[in-house]
Amino acid sequence: MPEKLALLGGQPISPTIPTWPVRDEREEQALIEVVRSGVYGGYPEPAPHAARFAADFAEMHDAAYAISCANGTITMTTALLAAGIGWGDEVIVPSITFAATAWAPMSVGAVPIICDIDPKTFCLDAEALESIITDRTRAIIPVHLGATIADLDAIMAVAQKHNLIVIEDCAHAHGGKWRDKGAGSWGHFGSFSMQLTKTLTSGEGGLITTNDALYAETCHSLIDCGRPKDAAEEVYHLGANYRITEFQAALLEVGLTRLLDQQAIRSGNMHYSDERLNNTEGMCPQWVDPRVTRRPGYTYITQFDPSAFNGINSKQFAAALVAEGFPCGTGNPPMHRYDLLQLTDKNSFVYRNFKDRLDFASMHFPVAEKASQSTIWVAHQMFLGGTDLVDSFVEAIEKVRVNSKSLQDYH
Numbered sequence: 001m002p003e004k005l006a007l008l009g010g011q012p013i014s015p016t017i018p019t020w021p022v023r024d025e026r027e028e029q030a031l032i033e034v035v036r037s038g039v040y041g042g043y044p045e046p047a048p049h050a051a052r053f054a055a056d057f058a059e060m061h062d063a064a065y066a067i068s069c070a071n072g073t074i075t076m077t078t079a080l081l082a083a084g085i086g087w088g089d090e091v092i093v094p095s096i097t098f099a100a101t102a103w104a105p106m107s108v109g110a111v112p113i114i115c116d117i118d119p120k121t122f123c124l125d126a127e128a129l130e131s132i133i134t135d136r137t138r139a140i141i142p143v144h145l146g147a148t149i150a151d152l153d154a155i156m157a158v159a160q161k162h163n164l165i166v167i168e169d170c171a172h173a174h175g176g177k178w179r180d181k182g183a184g185s186w187g188h189f190g191s192f193s194m195q196l197t198k199t200l201t202s203g204e205g206g207l208i209t210t211n212d213a214l215y216a217e218t219c220h221s222l223i224d225c226g227r228p229k230d231a232a233e234e235v236y237h238l239g240a241n242y243r244i245t246e247f248q249a250a251l252l253e254v255g256l257t258r259l260l261d262q263q264a265i266r267s268g269n270m271h272y273s274d275e276r277l278n279n280t281e282g283m284c285p286q287w288v289d290p291r292v293t294r295r296p297g298y299t300y301i302t303q304f305d306p307s308a309f310n311g312i313n314s315k316q317f318a319a320a321l322v323a324e325g326f327p328c329g330t331g332n333p334p335m336h337r338y339d340l341l342q343l344t345d346k347n348s349f350v351y352r353n354f355k356d357r358l359d360f361a362s363m364h365f366p367v368a369e370k371a372s373q374s375t376i377w378v379a380h381q382m383f384l385g386g387t388d389l390v391d392s393f394v395e396a397i398e399k400v401r402v403n404s405k406s407l408q409d410y411h
């Protein structure tokens with residue numbers, strides 16, 4: 001008789017999961033120094049830690065400029081504003097991402113147009129992309145989801161052909177490289193999040209990358225209440241306060257010195273996990289294109305074939321793994337079925353004005369819908385351990401498989 005699942009009263013596997021965020025006395029010292037300096041805030045923008053962190057981050061990601069700011073949502077709003085995108089313009093976003101990717105266009109009065117995902121990478125489907133471009137399309141926000149990078153060659157080619165702005169949503173892609181060039185340096189802008197769960201964090205925080213001096217100047221202005229940043233100090237924008245604090249930036253400077261070493265460990269373990277799962281009945285991990293020359297690694301996404309697991313869904317699968325002690329979940333639902341994006345006349349001026357283009361109920365994204373029923377997302381800290389942790393994860397999946405019939409009625 002196979003061992004009972006912990007979810008149903010059995011003994012859990014109880015692996016030791018590395019804690020996140022990783023921190024030591026260097027973070028403590030950095031914060032003490034900010035306290036002693038008395039320079040807590042981000043004004044005048046950029047403040048010293050914010051400027052240093054941005055310069056180091058830009059260099060690591062092969063971008064000419066970087067702007068530290070408050071979070072990885074306002075980064076996209078700022079990039080859209082800097083590119084002049086606004087009322088009624090269409091911005092293409094993938095069907096699987098966090099709600100912020102679709103919220104950002106709406107925050108500037110633009111309409112998010114959802115595009116289905118690629119069935120192997122779960123990132124924006126570059127083939128479907130071209131078919132939804134209209135004469136109102138102004139930008140694309142591809143998301144480098146989980147632990148890979150979207151097909152930047154194909155996306156950039158479509159963008160160039162149709163003269164569209166590309167904002168790479170790199171909230172999951174710190175340290176990643178596509179064909180040896182950093183995530184966030186391919187599009188007109190890159191948008192990074194430093195929220196607590198991310199692979200580089202200050203609790204909250206964000207950063208914009210760009211290779212364009214004027215865009216960089218405009219972004220600095222937009223996040224600093226519109227203050228002029230040009231040499232003559234004459235050009236105002238309509239901005240607001242989205243500055244980062246010096247406490248956050250000081251933490252990020254320390255975290256950045258660890259990022260690539262941590263990423264190498266994660267990437268090695270994720271690669272090992274891919275090999276194990278590709279040889280495990282009913283499992284198919286997110287495909288990583290060989291053009292990803294340095295793998296990012298936020299969430300490890302793996303698909304399962306429900307028919308190999310007695311038809312259980314991702315909720316049941318993830319609940320069983322969590323009970324065994326693994327930090328995972330079902331991931332985000334498709335954008336048009338997302339509880340964080342319930343659009344009404346009352347809560348969205350964009351919906352009120354453009355509801356013909358935002359009728360989520362009538363939309364259908366088959367690849368995203370299937371993925372959301374059959375993928376589990378594992379937190380990146382699990383891959384900061386050794387390969388033995390990956391082995392016990394595979395063991396847990398096997399435990400779920402042999403017990404999957406007993407999960408069918410679990411709600």
Ligand SMILES: Cc1ncc(COP(=O)(O)O)c(C=O)c1O
Binds near residue numbers: 101169195205
């Ligand atoms: C893909 C994606 N984009 C944007 C964001 C927003 O970042 P923040 O929470 O820093 O605003 C997140 C955060 O989870 C995300 O996962």
